[in-house]
Amino acid sequence: MGLARILRAVSELSDRHFNVLRVIERNSMRGSLTRVESVSRAMKLSEQYLAKLLSELHDASLVWSPAGRKSGYVLNYAGLDALALRAMLRRGIVASVGNVIGVGKESDVYAADTPEGERVSLKLYRAGRLSMTRYRRTRSLPSELGSYLAASTRFAANEVRALRVLYEAGLPVPFPVYRNRHAVVAQLIDGVPLVKVKSIPKPPELVLEELLKAVKDAHSAGIIHSDLSAYNVLVDAEGRSWIIDWPQWVRRDHPNVLFYLRRDVQNLIDFFKRRYHMDLPPSLIEEFLRSVTPT
Ligand SMILES: Nc1ncnc2c1ncn2[C@@H]1O[C@H](COP(=O)(O)OP(=O)(O)OP(=O)(O)O)[C@@H](O)[C@H]1O
Ligand SMILES: [Mg+2]
Missing domain, CATH: 3.30.200.20 (Phosphorylase Kinase; domain 1)
Structure with a gap:
C-alpha cells in the first residue's frame, strides 16, 4: 500500500x-x-x-x-x-x-x-x-x-x-x-549505488582503498558490516563512498568475526576486479585481514 x-x-x-x-x-x-x-x-x-x-x-x-x-x-x-x-x-x-x-x-x-x-x-x-x-x-x-x-x-x-x-x-x-x-x-546521501555507477570521478583503485580503510576503521570501532557489497555503497558526485544498510552488523568479539570480515572484503575485491579489471594480488585479502586483526 x-x-x-x-x-x-x-x-x-x-x-x-x-x-x-x-x-x-x-x-x-x-x-x-x-x-x-x-x-x-x-x-x-x-x-x-x-x-x-x-x-x-x-x-x-x-x-x-x-x-x-x-x-x-x-x-x-x-x-x-x-x-x-x-x-x-x-x-x-x-x-x-x-x-x-x-x-x-x-x-x-x-x-x-x-x-x-x-x-x-x-x-x-x-x-x-x-x-x-x-x-x-x-x-x-x-x-x-x-x-x-x-x-x-x-x-x-x-x-x-x-x-x-x-x-x-x-x-x-x-x-x-x-x-x-x-x-x-x-542523512540523505546524494549518491548512486556503486553497482550502478557508470563512471567514478576518481581512480577505482583509490575508491577500493578508501573502502578498505573504512572497513578497518569500523572494525576498530568494534563493528563489522557483514552484508557489505557494491549494493550497499553509495558514491556521491565527488566520488566519495558512503557505506549504508547496517542492520545485520556483528560485534568485533563475535566468534565468527573473521568469516564476516573476510566475506565483506572479498565482495568488494571481487566487484572491483570484475568491473574495473583491476589486477589485484591474490594475497591482498590475507594482508588486509592481518592488518586488521594482528595476532
Ligand atoms: N541514507 C540514504 N541516502 C540515500 N539513499 C539511500 C539511503 N539509504 C538507503 N538508500 C537507498 O535505498 C536503497 C536500499 O537501502 P538499503 O540498502 O539501506 O536497504 P535494503 O537494501 O533494502 O536492505 P535489504 O538488504 O533488506 O534489501 C539503497 O540502495 C539506496 O539507493
Ligand atoms: Mg542494501
Missing part, C-alpha cells in the same frame, strides 16, 4: 483510533489477535463504539482480520507505518514524505523533508515481506506476522546503534537522525 494512503489515515484518524491501534500492536507483537471484547474491557469503552473504531482501522487497511472480524485483528505493516509516521510528524522529525528512493528485499526507502526543509531518508523495514503474501492466501494465524513486525523493529534499532557509533568515529555513513519502531530517519 502506498505511503500517501497511510499518511492520509494518520491525519484523518483520531487519538482514540491510535490508542486502539497501540493495543493491537502490543498484542500482535506477542502473536495474538485482538478482539472487540478485550479492548473494550481494557479501554473501558462500549463494545459497540469499539467495533466502530476497529472497523474504521480495518477500512483504512491498518489492521487485518485473518480469520474474519469476529475472531479478531492483527496489526499489519501499514498499521506499523502509521504508528511510526504519526510519532515522527508529531515530534517534528519529518514534515512530509516524498518519493521512493530505494526498494530492497526487506525495506522501502523514501525521501522525506524535515520541518526545516532539509531532505532526509526514511527507511521502513519489512522483514518477512517475501513470505507474507503466503499468509494472505492460507489465512493461517498471524503469529509469524507478529514476529516479523518485531524483527523489523529490531533491525531498525540495530542499524541506528551501529550508525551512531560509526558516525561518531568519523566513518562515511549517513548520520542517524531518529528511529521509531521499524522506521529509521537518516
Whole structure:
C-alpha cells in the first residue's frame, strides 16, 4: 500500500483510533489477535463504539482480520507505518514524505523533508515481506506476522546503534537522525549505488582503498558490516563512498568475526576486479585481514 494512503489515515484518524491501534500492536507483537471484547474491557469503552473504531482501522487497511472480524485483528505493516509516521510528524522529525528512493528485499526507502526543509531518508523495514503474501492466501494465524513486525523493529534499532557509533568515529555513513519502531530517519546521501555507477570521478583503485580503510576503521570501532557489497555503497558526485544498510552488523568479539570480515572484503575485491579489471594480488585479502586483526 502506498505511503500517501497511510499518511492520509494518520491525519484523518483520531487519538482514540491510535490508542486502539497501540493495543493491537502490543498484542500482535506477542502473536495474538485482538478482539472487540478485550479492548473494550481494557479501554473501558462500549463494545459497540469499539467495533466502530476497529472497523474504521480495518477500512483504512491498518489492521487485518485473518480469520474474519469476529475472531479478531492483527496489526499489519501499514498499521506499523502509521504508528511510526504519526510519532515522527508529531515530534517534528519529518514534515512530509516524498518519493521512493530505494526498494530492497526487506525495506522501502523514501525521501522525506524535515520541518526545516532539509531532505532526509526514511527507511521502513519489512522483514518477512517475501513470505507474507503466503499468509494472505492460507489465512493461517498471524503469529509469524507478529514476529516479523518485531524483527523489523529490531533491525531498525540495530542499524541506528551501529550508525551512531560509526558516525561518531568519523566513518562515511549517513548520520542517524531518529528511529521509531521499524522506521529509521537518516542523512540523505546524494549518491548512486556503486553497482550502478557508470563512471567514478576518481581512480577505482583509490575508491577500493578508501573502502578498505573504512572497513578497518569500523572494525576498530568494534563493528563489522557483514552484508557489505557494491549494493550497499553509495558514491556521491565527488566520488566519495558512503557505506549504508547496517542492520545485520556483528560485534568485533563475535566468534565468527573473521568469516564476516573476510566475506565483506572479498565482495568488494571481487566487484572491483570484475568491473574495473583491476589486477589485484591474490594475497591482498590475507594482508588486509592481518592488518586488521594482528595476532
Ligand atoms: N541514507 C540514504 N541516502 C540515500 N539513499 C539511500 C539511503 N539509504 C538507503 N538508500 C537507498 O535505498 C536503497 C536500499 O537501502 P538499503 O540498502 O539501506 O536497504 P535494503 O537494501 O533494502 O536492505 P535489504 O538488504 O533488506 O534489501 C539503497 O540502495 C539506496 O539507493
Ligand atoms: Mg542494501
